[in-house]
Amino acid sequence: MYQEAVDPVIQGLDEPCPSSTCQNHVATTMLTATRQSLSDHTIGKDPQAVRTGQRQRLSTEEATRWADSFDRLLSHKYGVAAFRAFLKTEFSEENLEFWLACEEFKKTRSTTKLASKAHRIFEEFIDVQAPREVNIDFQTREVTRNNVQEPSLSCFDQAQGKVHSLMEKDSYPRFLRSKIYTDLLTQTQRRLS
Known part of the structure; x- marks a missing residue:
């Protein structure tokens, strides 16, 4: 868009x-x-x-x-x-890129694409030592890791909320x-x- x-x-x-x-x-x-x-x-x-x-x-x-x-x-x-x-x-553009990737992810309608997109976002932004790792706490990272195992459209909500809050306040x-x-x-x- x-x-x-x-x-x-x-x-x-x-x-x-x-x-x-x-x-x-x-x-x-x-x-x-x-x-x-x-x-x-x-x-x-x-x-x-x-x-x-x-x-x-x-x-x-x-x-x-x-x-x-x-x-x-x-x-x-x-x-x-x-x-x-x-x-x-x-x-620090990885924060916005992650937020945008989550917004795009929420539009996914294909359940077959949901898992691959979720894993790609996790590996790019959330995982420890990810190429564009965002700054989130350990607990949020682990919750997100667990969510990605059985992905849903809301599996990144907590991490996305933390990153949104960080960008908004900082x-x-x-x-x-x-x-x-x-x-x-x-x-x-x-x-x-």
């Missing part, structure tokens, strides 16, 4: 930093890509805009609403893209104060002038 908006934002972030100021490079790359993304993609499904070929852009009002709640940020594809880019600067406030977010707001306001 939000992959089309995310790809341009993230695309330039995997390149090596040209100098020792990696965070500035990531922020600059993200802003450039976000500007392009915001001008190139349609937001929502406004039939009039689709019929006439007009593209809606992220409004200052919508970007400002991201500060109302963490869940509002996560419900907006450009919000997710901006937050992901911010987490990359902090080397990363989200820093995101709202970050140069990435403030520059994004400034950019949307400039378009109105």
Whole structure:
């Protein structure tokens, strides 16, 4: 769903930093890509805009609403893209990737795919020494390990809740104060002038 908006934002972030100021490079790359993304993609499904070929852009009002709640940020594809880019600067994007993987997992309707998806998510994010291990306590890890043995759509709920809470209390406030977010707001306001 939000992959089309995310790809341009993230695309330039995997390149090596040209100098020792990696965070500035990531922020600059993200802003450039976000500007392009915001001008190139349609937001929502406004039939009039689709019929006439007009593209809606992220409004200052919508970007400002991201500060109302963490869940509002996560419900907006450009919000997710901006937050992901911010987490990359902090080397903690695995938290958002895990949360998104859980959201996608909950949409699984095939019982045959449920087990393989559950094991893949567990091995990638939950297991000790996983390639993108999220920071959860031992008890939550063990509960999740047991849940994955007989997977259901809710087998990651406890771990996902812990990671959501961690991002909301820790990363989200820093995101709202970050140069990435403030520059994004400034950019949307400039378009109105």
